[in-house]
Amino acid sequence: MKxxxxxIVLRPRFQLDLDTSAETLLANFENLDPLAxxxxxxxxxxxxxxxxxxxxxWSPQLHLEIVANEEKxxxxxxxxxxxxxxxxxxxxxxxxxxxTLFIVVSIWAYSSFALHKPYGLQVGLMVLMIVFWFSFxxxxxxGKQKGRPQMQELYDLMExxxxx
Numbered sequence: 001m002k003x004x005x006x007x008i009v010l011r012p013r014f015q016l017d018l019d020t021s022a023e024t025l026l027a028n029f030e031n032l033d034p035l036a037x038x039x040x041x042x043x044x045x046x047x048x049x050x051x052x053x054x055x056x057x058w059s060p061q062l063h064l065e066i067v068a069n070e071e072k073x074x075x076x077x078x079x080x081x082x083x084x085x086x087x088x089x090x091x092x093x094x095x096x097x098x099x100t101l102f103i104v105v106s107i108w109a110y111s112s113f114a115l116h117k118p119y120g121l122q123v124g125l126m127v128l129m130i131v132f133w134f135s136f137x138x139x140x141x142x143g144k145q146k147g148r149p150q151m152q153e154l155y156d157l158m159e160x161x162x163x164x
Contacts, residue, residue, distance in 0.1 A: 014079045018162065022068035022075040028164050029064075037157055044068075048154050049084075058143040059084065062154040079158070081151055083143070094136060102129045 018025065022044065029046045032039045036054040040047045049061035065078040082088060109122030 012081045016077040016079070016162075017074065018077065019072075019074045020162075021073055022066045025066050025075055025077070025162060028161050032157075032161055034157060037154065048157065050150060054150075056146070057087070058147040060147045060151045060154065062151075062158060064158065077162070081154070083147070091136065091140065095133070098129050098132055098136075102126060105129070 026041060026044065026046070029039050030041055036051055037048055038051055044066050046064040046066065047061060048064070049055075050059045060081050060083060063080045063082065067076045067078070069075060083091075105122050105125045109119045109126065112119035112122060
């Protein structure tokens, strides 16, 4: 089994090929009863996330898709680490909003420039939006570092469950 790399990328993904049937693996996850992590199963999808008493703003979750390989009586696991979906949506909304405002203000700046009117305010707003983008990026990097130990904990629990 591959281990997680030292650098955690945005929504890291992995794939594992195992010589165990998918139903056996799914049953292992259904019988899982750790203290800090909840496991929810929907068909061949398994979601591992932290319970509210262990959950913080940057807590990750692990989505596993266990696909059966009928020919070999084996299975393939596709895993994706990600943030809380609400947090992910909020960050995407902020980035989309800033990008839209940047485009609008840049059009306004170009119009003012073409009409030989002052455009310093628009350029200042564009610089401010770029600063916001960098601050969102830095905020996200801090969040990934805070969520890293829990990400490793989820991965270790998954490995332990798969090796039962």
